[in-house]
Amino acid sequence: MPSVVKGVIARAKGAPVETVEIIVPDPGPGEAVVTIEACGVCHTDVHYRDGGINDEFPFLLGHEAAGVVEAVGAGVTDVAPGDFVILNWRAVCGQCRACAKGKPQYCFNTYNATQKMTLTDGTELSPALGIGAFIEKTLVASGQCTKVDRADPAAVGLLGCGVMAGFGAAVNTGGVTRGDSVAVIGCGGVGNAAIAGAVVAGATTIIAVDVDERKLERARSFGATHTVNSATTDAVEAIRERTGGYGADVVIDAVGRPETYEQAFYARDLAGTVVLGGVPTPDLEVTLPMIEIFGRGGALKSSWYGDCLPSRDFPMLVDLYRQGRFDLGAFVSETIGLGDVESAFEKMRTGEVLRSVVVL
Incomplete structure (x- = not known):
């Protein structure tokens, strides 16, 4: 049954972001619903809000995220409910010319969820980088979920982008x-x-x-x-x-x-x-x-995206973090709530923070 949850959207170019109710459908074939535990505030989210990416408003912002898989759709075998995952925006297709050459880190045909999340009035949302994670739970393609060992979601979620x-x-x-x-x-x-x-x-x-x-x-x-x-x-x-x-x-x-x-x-x-x-x-x-x-x-x-292959690089970097060799926690300047995203944008603009992280 579809869920109604709270999320942060940019409704119009340059307008302050809003926290609203959003309908998240059940996962279809090849899709997963992920309960978000933490999501970093990235400059790319500001670019979306300000119309610097495209004009497909309203946007569901947020993409540097970690959480737990809640449900998966038909045909999904790479992740299962209960898996701790970092979300990524390079869900490799396995079939394009880059993948065929054995270079999936350059995949030219990465994919997103087919279904759309919507506002309660039916307005379709454009999720930032195909993810949209300033939200209590989100719908993504299962390939956008990279399973890793459990670690602090506020820290390891930042591997999702910056x-x-x-x-x-x-x-x-x-x-x-x-x-x-x-x-x-x-x-x-x-x-x-x-x-x-x-x-x-x-x-x-x-x-x-x-x-x-x-x-x-x-x-x-x-x-x-x-x-x-x-x-x-x-x-x-x-x-x-x-x-x-x-x-x-x-x-x-x-x-x-x-x-x-x-x-x-x-x-x-x-x-x-x-x-x-x-x-x-x-x-x-x-x-x-x-x-x-x-x-x-x-x-x-x-x-x-750092020429990364999430399935290869995310687990390795989480291991380095757990070993104390790569301090992901040092990137977290503050933890905030969903209602604090707009003020976090301003702190980022002035250089006051390295990363604000929304914790749900």
């Missing part, structure tokens, strides 16, 4: 390994996760760049060996100075703006790697001299 994006940008996309030098531009949730990932991978020089001293201090707590305030210091020159005059082996732009990408491009060593991990808005463009692109060699990469 932390995985940052860790993966360093380890999966950037290929950071033992002895590497790494620079990370932008020290929010994604940037600090990239720093923490570089630590786990064995990087020896990790340079954090930001314009906010509070964020640089946090970056040190995640393992940055050097910090650079680019509001007062030339970031490119500072990174070169700290890498023997050469530049870093891997530079990660966790901001996604032309000026930060240009910094990343010129701050890498010859044959080094630039990784774009911050999400740019559609209007932004970057111009670089082609001779510099050619002459520096190396690689310019984009990291989509």
